Amino acid sequence: MRHLIVRRVAIETLVVGTIIAGGWFGLLKPLEARLATAKARQAAQEVKIEAARKEDASRAVPPEARLRELTARAVEIDQQSKASGEPAMLYDTLTGAAASHGVRIDRLDPKRRATGANRRPGSKTEIETVEYTIIAIGTFDAVSRFVAQLEREIGLTRITALRVAPRPGDSPQEVTATIETSHFRLVRSLLEPDPRPVSPAATTRGTK
Amino acid sequence: MLRSTSLCIGLSPTRLEVVVASDRAVVRAAAVELDPTEWEGYWADGLMPLDALLASLMKRVGARRGARAMLYHDGPDATAMLASCPAAGDAALRAARLQAVEALPYPAFGNPVSCSILDRDASGDPPRTHVLAAADRDDRAQSLYGLLVRAGCRPVLIAPMEAPLIAAAARAALDESCRPNDVHMLLGERHTVISAGNGGSLRCLRSFDLGCDLLLEALVRAFHPVGHAAPPTTGERERAREFLHTRGIPDPDGVIDASSGLRGSAVLPLLQPIIQRYVVETRQTIRFGMSHSDLSRVRLVLSGPGGRIPRLAELLSNHLDAEAVVSEDAPKYEPGACSASLRACVERPLPALNLLPLSAEARRVGGVLAVGVRAGGVAAGLLLAADGARIAHHRAALDRLMHANAPIIESIDRAAEIDQRAAELAARLADAEASLAATLGEYPDWFATLRQLAAVASEDVRLLEVTGDVGREGPALTVRGIALAGTGAEGQEPLSRYLEALAASPLTRSVQLTSTRNTVLDEAPARSFVLRAQMHGLPHPIVVAGEGKP
Numbered sequence: 001m002r003h004l005i006v007r008r009v010a011i012e013t014l015v016v017g018t019i020i021a022g023g024w025f026g027l028l029k030p031l032e033a034r035l036a037t038a039k040a041r042q043a044a045q046e047v048k049i050e051a052a053r054k055e056d057a058s059r060a061v062p063p064e065a066r067l068r069e070l071t072a073r074a075v076e077i078d079q080q081s082k083a084s085g086e087p088a089m090l091y092d093t094l095t096g097a098a099a100s101h102g103v104r105i106d107r108l109d110p111k112r113r114a115t116g117a118n119r120r121p122g123s124k125t126e127i128e129t130v131e132y133t134i135i136a137i138g139t140f141d142a143v144s145r146f147v148a149q150l151e152r153e154i155g156l157t158r159i160t161a162l163r164v165a166p167r168p169g170d171s172p173q174e175v176t177a178t179i180e181t182s183h184f185r186l187v188r189s190l191l192e193p194d195p196r197p198v199s200p201a202a203t204t205r206g207t208k
Numbered sequence: 209m210l211r212s213t214s215l216c217i218g219l220s221p222t223r224l225e226v227v228v229a230s231d232r233a234v235v236r237a238a239a240v241e242l243d244p245t246e247w248e249g250y251w252a253d254g255l256m257p258l259d260a261l262l263a264s265l266m267k268r269v270g271a272r273r274g275a276r277a278m279l280y281h282d283g284p285d286a287t288a289m290l291a292s293c294p295a296a297g298d299a300a301l302r303a304a305r306l307q308a309v310e311a312l313p314y315p316a317f318g319n320p321v322s323c324s325i326l327d328r329d330a331s332g333d334p335p336r337t338h339v340l341a342a343a344d345r346d347d348r349a350q351s352l353y354g355l356l357v358r359a360g361c362r363p364v365l366i367a368p369m370e371a372p373l374i375a376a377a378a379r380a381a382l383d384e385s386c387r388p389n390d391v392h393m394l395l396g397e398r399h400t401v402i403s404a405g406n407g408g409s410l411r412c413l414r415s416f417d418l419g420c421d422l423l424l425e426a427l428v429r430a431f432h433p434v435g436h437a438a439p440p441t442t443g444e445r446e447r448a449r450e451f452l453h454t455r456g457i458p459d460p461d462g463v464i465d466a467s468s469g470l471r472g473s474a475v476l477p478l479l480q481p482i483i484q485r486y487v488v489e490t491r492q493t494i495r496f497g498m499s500h501s502d503l504s505r506v507r508l509v510l511s512g513p514g515g516r517i518p519r520l521a522e523l524l525s526n527h528l529d530a531e532a533v534v535s536e537d538a539p540k541y542e543p544g545a546c547s548a549s550l551r552a553c554v555e556r557p558l559p560a561l562n563l564l565p566l567s568a569e570a571r572r573v574g575g576v577l578a579v580g581v582r583a584g585g586v587a588a589g590l591l592l593a594a595d596g597a598r599i600a601h602h603r604a605a606l607d608r609l610m611h612a613n614a615p616i617i618e619s620i621d622r623a624a625e626i627d628q629r630a631a632e633l634a635a636r637l638a639d640a641e642a643s644l645a646a647t648l649g650e651y652p653d654w655f656a657t658l659r660q661l662a663a664v665a666s667e668d669v670r671l672l673e674v675t676g677d678v679g680r681e682g683p684a685l686t687v688r689g690i691a692l693a694g695t696g697a698e699g700q701e702p703l704s705r706y707l708e709a710l711a712a713s714p715l716t717r718s719v720q721l722t723s724t725r726n727t728v729l730d731e732a733p734a735r736s737f738v739l740r741a742q743m744h745g746l747p748h749p750i751v752v753a754g755e756g757k758p
Binding site: 005006013016019034039042045052073074125127141145147148152156160184 | 573659
């Protein structure tokens with residue numbers, strides 16, 4: 001009898017203990033774990049917020065403004081690149097500029113096209129170059145203004161050589177200008193994301 | 209221990225009683241007289257013959273089924289004793305148990321033994337603890353338990369009737385007001401307890417199986433017609449009990465029953481041996497228990513259910529040659545009421561002294577343990593629930609906090625993303641600007657240069673060809689022209705002036721005349737010349753625009 005009672009009490013203890021242990025392991029422990037995770041997440045949030053506050057306090061320019069400035073600069077370079085890099089656009093611009101200044105284009109010879117010839121070591125920027133030889137005829141003043149427009153308003157353009165001589169014959173006021181130009185174009189737009197990851201060293205400036 | 213509507217049941221060879229008690233007071237009582245000669249038979253049959261009697265008594269007192277029941281009995285093997293142990297607490301209880309076990313006529317193992325501390329006598333050296341011990345055979349206890357269960361009761365206590373008597377006798381002796389020569393004689397129905405004390409300490413206590421029921425039985429035999437085969441009836445027993453408690457020990461010449469002509473001289477021979485036993489037991493107790501045997505100095509104080517039996521004190525006094533008085537505490541006989549012994553059990557119960565059968569006790573303990581386990585389980589469950597609620601509450605608070613922080617975190621993440629994009633763009637820009645600066649290089653401002661050449665030229669200096677290029681030494685200008693010879697108004701040659709003016713230009717770094725040759729210009733002497741001017745190079749405007757920007 002006593003053994004039966006002891007066994008009954010033991011079984012009840014076992015059952016109750018199992019239920020409690022099951023409740024603890026099945027319900028409370030996961031809850032505790034989730035609470036610990038939530039606590040850690042909340043603590044991480046606080047740390048992040050505090051760090052962001054400190055960073056904000058030490059930052060002179062808000063990130064949006066900085067990105068706007070950089071984007072504007074990239075757009076500016078891209079536009080310049082496009083202006084000097086698109087052959088059709090370049091042709092139209094050159095002839096348009098000549099006409100607007102009263103200069104006749106006698107010859108317009110593309111000399112050669114090269115990509116990556118001027119690429120710096122380690123640089124990811126690829127620049128395509130197109131060179132032209134332009135023979136323009138007009139008054140000295142008109143040719144001067146044409147030259148000015150060439151070097152200042154047609155994107156990434158450089159006048160690499162220039163020869164101005166009076167035009168022989170019956171037009172003593174006119175000169176013949178032989179102008180050698182180089183037109184540069186960025187192969188990839190600056191606003192296109194870099195397909196390769198950016199190395200931390202590349203984020204520093206002052207490499208000019 | 210006693211609560212409202214609990215039952216107290218008394219069972220002795222001569223009587224079965226049921227009392228409904230409330231707050232230690234008798235509310236209702238019913239009793240039935242038993243034939244002592246059937247006593248052994250009852251036990252042999254597991255007390256089943258008493259089932260009907262008990263059921264009828266319970267019905268008479270209006271006891272409900274399932275009521276808590278305490279049973280006091282004079283079972284054949286039930287025993288109680290007082291053990292004075294020179295120890296305290298649990299040690300005294302263990303010592304008393306050992307003492308009781310040694311005194312038992314049957315093995316203690318497998319039989320219920322119970323001990324209860326009655327009092328502590330600190331005046332002695334060493335101080336003693338008076339422990340009331342009781343024991344019974346387990347099969348007897350099972351029979352009693354079964355009797356109660358079959359009657360629909362819930363047994364909570366089973367104890368020998370002798371135990372409350374011993375306790376009462378001990379308390380009387382331990383009373384501070386007890387006189388040194390007083391010997392308390394507590395006369396029960398089945399047992400008599402003699403005790404003596406001195407200023408709060410117990411000098412002696414002895415219990416023996418001799419009670420006033422023996423006097424009652426003698427009277428029943430006397431009242432029963434001689435030669436009558438049938439056993440004495442309940443009425444005869446009740447009449448004999450009333451006679452014993454109202455008229456007591458008769459005179460030899462006194463008429464007991466006028467109708468039958470029964471006289472005292474016929475009854476006294478039946479009573480005398482019993483009285484003699486009382487005398488002998490009392491004398492021996494006093495002789496061995498007291499420090500002196502001079503009975504003349506002893507005052508016998510009679511109490512208990514048989515204390516007020518008329519002429520008993522007088523007879524004892526005469527036989528013992530000692531003063532005998534009846535205690536004021538001795539209960540008065542009330543016909544139809546419960547016995548004084550059972551009333552004492554109701555009024556002064558001994559809850560710690562319990563001789564429930566071991567199986568029932570084990571069941572009870574098991575039940576208590578099971579209840580404890582369940583209560584513990586419920587408590588643990590509640591704790592788990594409370595802990596769960598606490599965690600949920602904490603989690604909810606954290607969730608609220610994180611929810612409140614979410615927009616801030618979102619803006620931080622957005623800012624970080626913008627930062628990342630800006631850093632990437634800045635890197636691409638820096639790389640592109642550096643590449644452009646290297647590629648575009650530094651060139652002279654050709655327009656300004658042409659303008660400058662035109663500005664410094666005059667009628668005296670005519671330019672024939674202007675060639676510009678960018679050589680190894682940087683941008684350079686080669687100018688071929690003709691200048692008039694001779695000095696002008698300023699006393700300087702036009703070519704010299706032209707060279708000076710060209711050198712003074714901010715566009716020019718240096719001017720060098722590479723060749724001159726005399727010639728004629730408009731029929732005037734002149735010099736054809738070739739000069740080479742090193743020009744300042746300028747970065748492309750797009751590179752200049754990028755400087756100083758983030």
